[in-house]
Amino acid sequence: MNRTILEVDHLEKRFGPIRALSDVSFAVDEGEIFGIIGPDGAGKTTLLRILAGVLRPDAGSIRALGWDLLRELERVRPLLGYMPQNFSLYGDLTVRENLAFFSTMYGTFDPAWMERLLRFAHLERFLDRRAAQLSGGMQKKLALIGAMIHRPRLLLLDEPTTGVDPVSRRELWDLLSGFHLQGVTILVTTPYLDEAERCTRVALMHRGRMLAVDAPDRLRASLGHPVIEIIARPIMRVHAVLADHPGVLEAVVLGDRIRLVVRAGSLSPVDVESMVRTIPGVTVQEARWAVPRLEEVFAHLMRREGTDG
Incomplete structure (x- = not known):
């Protein structure tokens, strides 16, 4: 069993009247890809900035790599890699100069490792190009290998794929x-x-709170309500009828089909197909049970949070 590399307990952070983080607790095991998933304003960036030592929380504790992060940051910092959401490189410097700067800053200049990172990111052909002249995707890759230049044990990445x-x-x-x-x-x-599928475990975050933390497959299994998928035309007329049914908790058009989250025991695919066939001018291709998606789990947890709040 892998040991815990990061423990966050009862973290709180306010900006004036706004509570950015509210009683946030979770743990990350060594060797995980741990994803924190949430919309804009969920508190993700605030949390990452605290873990990177850029911000201090108002309450709570953090242990990282065996150290108290809030009291012993200088011991932990060399073991952390941090890639902020916004462009963090020097646009006037070349790819080579940016990496040399970060190597010098960390005191770990290793030409062989730098060369390996450049090959890994397919940036070796752009060594003399200024960072500001790189495409958005290449800028992100450069920032990522810059965060890896000192071989950190824990890599903190704030929305690395946004905007590419x-x-x-x-x-x-x-x-x-x-x-x-x-x-x-x-x-x-x-x-x-969809990026949650690449993570070993996922925390679903909304309005500064952790709604759930688990492996993606276990989160899907936790929905507690069956899902029905139906393909029928015209799709928007069918959607309007199904969305009004009291047994339907959520009805979403996804491509050529409608996905329904229904109350347990309220509707079956046969029931849904029979109902839709009574709508004039509608044709039905199929209706069937479907595996829950993380979007549906998240929507259900947000509904429950709204009800509880």
């Missing part, structure tokens, strides 16, 4: 997977629920 194209997103995740295979523990925040 789908190909660059995949390349960035390939980089992360490579670092993970080399033994680096990764904590990554993202607004994209």
Whole structure:
């Protein structure tokens, strides 16, 4: 069993009247890719900035790599890599100069390791290009290998794939997977629920609170309500009818189909198909049970949070 590398207990942070973090607690085991998933304003960036030592919390404690992060930050800092959400490189410096600067700053200049990182990120051909002249995806890759230049044991990444194209997103995740295979523990925040599938465990975060923490497959299994998928035309007319049914908790159009989260025991695929066939001018291709998606779990937890609040 892997040992715990990061423990966060009852973390609180306010900015004036705004509570950015509220009683946040979780733990990350060595060797994990731990994802914190949530929309803008969930508190992800505030949490990462505290873990990186940029901000101090108002309450709570953090142990990282065996040290008290809030009291012994200088002992922990050399073991952390941090990539903030906003562009953190020097635009007037070349790729080579940026990496040399970060190497010098960390006191760990290692030309062989730098060369390996550049090959890993496919940036070796751009050594003399200024960072400001790189594409958005290449800037992100440069920032990522800059955070790895001193071989950290724990890598903190704040929305590393936000604002880049789908190909660059995949390349960035390939980089992360490579670092993970080399033994680096990764904590990554993202607004994209599909990226949760690449994580060993996921924390779903909303309005400064952790709604749930578990492996993606166990989170899907925790929904507690069955899901039905139906393909029928015209899709928006069908959606309007199904969304009004008292047994339907959520009805979402996804491509060519409608996904329904229904109250347990209220509706079956046969019931839904029979109901839809009574709508004039509608044709039905199929209705079936479906595996819950993380989006549906998140929506259910937010509804419950709203009800409880």
